[in-house]
Amino acid sequence: MSLQDTEALVLPFLKWPGGKRWFVKKYSDLLPLDYNTYLEPFLGSGAVFFHLKPTRAILSDLNPDVIAAYSSIKTDFKFIKRSLQYHQRKHNEDYYYQVRKKKTISECQQGSKMLYLNRTCFNGIYRVNQNGEFNVPIGSKEKVLLDTDDFESISKLLQSAQIFKSDFEFVIDKAKSGDFVFADPPYTVRHNLNGFIKYNEQLFSWADQERLASSLLRAKNRGAKIVLTNANHSSIKELYEGFGFHLRVVSRYSSIAASGADRKQFEELVILSHPNK
Numbered sequence: 396m397s398l399q400d401t402e403a404l405v406l407p408f409l410k411w412p413g414g415k416r417w418f419v420k421k422y423s424d425l426l427p428l429d430y431n432t433y434l435e436p437f438l439g440s441g442a443v444f445f446h447l448k449p450t451r452a453i454l455s456d457l458n459p460d461v462i463a464a465y466s467s468i469k470t471d472f473k474f475i476k477r478s479l480q481y482h483q484r485k486h487n488e489d490y491y492y493q494v495r496k497k498k499t500i501s502e503c504q505q506g507s508k509m510l511y512l513n514r515t516c517f518n519g520i521y522r523v524n525q526n527g528e529f530n531v532p533i534g535s536k537e538k539v540l541l542d543t544d545d546f547e548s549i550s551k552l553l554q555s556a557q558i559f560k561s562d563f564e565f566v567i568d569k570a571k572s573g574d575f576v577f578a579d580p581p582y583t584v585r586h587n588l589n590g591f592i593k594y595n596e597q598l599f600s601w602a603d604q605e606r607l608a609s610s611l612l613r614a615k616n617r618g619a620k621i622v623l624t625n626a627n628h629s630s631i632k633e634l635y636e637g638f639g640f641h642l643r644v645v646s647r648y649s650s651i652a653a654s655g656a657d658r659k660q661f662e663e664l665v666i667l668s669h670p671n672k
């Protein structure tokens with residue numbers, strides 16, 4: 396059940412690390428065709444949500460700025476558009492740093508600030524200091540408004556979505572029989588072997604991975620359909636093997652000359668509640 400045929404092309408509006416655009420391009424056949432409510436507890440840029448355009452959805456992320464961006468487009472896309480036009484006219488280095496340190500009062504201001512910074516900061520990185528203040532320097536991109544922006548259609552699509560700033564467990568616990576949960580957490584593994592994963596560990600601990608596996612297993616046992624993406628690592632496999640999940644290794648790139656350890660870097664694991672063809 397989706398609005399895919401009736402809606403214009405509606406694309407993710409955030410640039411987000413770990414975004415799953417590549418996944419929907421190559422592996423959309425792993426997503427179920429029929430479901431009641433769509434749940435996405437690690438929303439980020441929502442590549443899978445925008446691909447499916449479900450008629451009913453529950454969306455969440457722990458990041459308050461991400462959620463402010465979605466909620467403000469949902470409630471007042473005209474404000475967001477006007478405000479980004481203003482940012483576009485004013486954009487320069489001084490202005491970027493002024494906006495970066497400015498406290499926002501309303502959710503719409505917070506959403507607009509998030510979009511402006513996400514589009515003009517260095518490499519679209521999201522990083523905050525210990526006080527929760529965004530501290531990424533300015534980048535080279537100058538386009539605040541993109542040709543592909545269609546905030547009105549995004550707002551329309553979001554009208555039938557409930558949006559929460561919350562931990563994943565709160566949302567996964569809402570999944571009922573016939574619903575579909577797509578979960579794309581930050582990747583961490585039990586044995587930290589490289590810096591990237593170590594950094595992620597502060598954001599999403601191994602205990603979080605275990606808690607995620609338990610909540611997805613509970614949802615599966617209630618009859619929900621599950622697709623989880625994660626690191627292709629033995630510790631992750633051990634979490635799901637033996638509980639009736641189906642595991643599949645996928646590759647981010649279509650043809651890779653690399654072999655062995657190099658190739659592994661581009662592989663990810665997809666964990667499904669249903670067998671895939």
Ligand SMILES: C[S@@+](CC[C@H](N)C(=O)[O-])C[C@H]1O[C@@H](n2cnc3c(N)ncnc32)[C@H](O)[C@@H]1O
Nearest residue numbers: 413414415437439440441442457458562563579
């Ligand atoms: C890999 S990203 C998701 C990317 C997304 N699938 C996309 O296409 O852009 C993981 C997301 O999980 C969020 N996150 C981290 N810890 C969380 C938690 N405990 N509960 C919910 N969301 C969390 C992060 O803010 C981040 O947006």
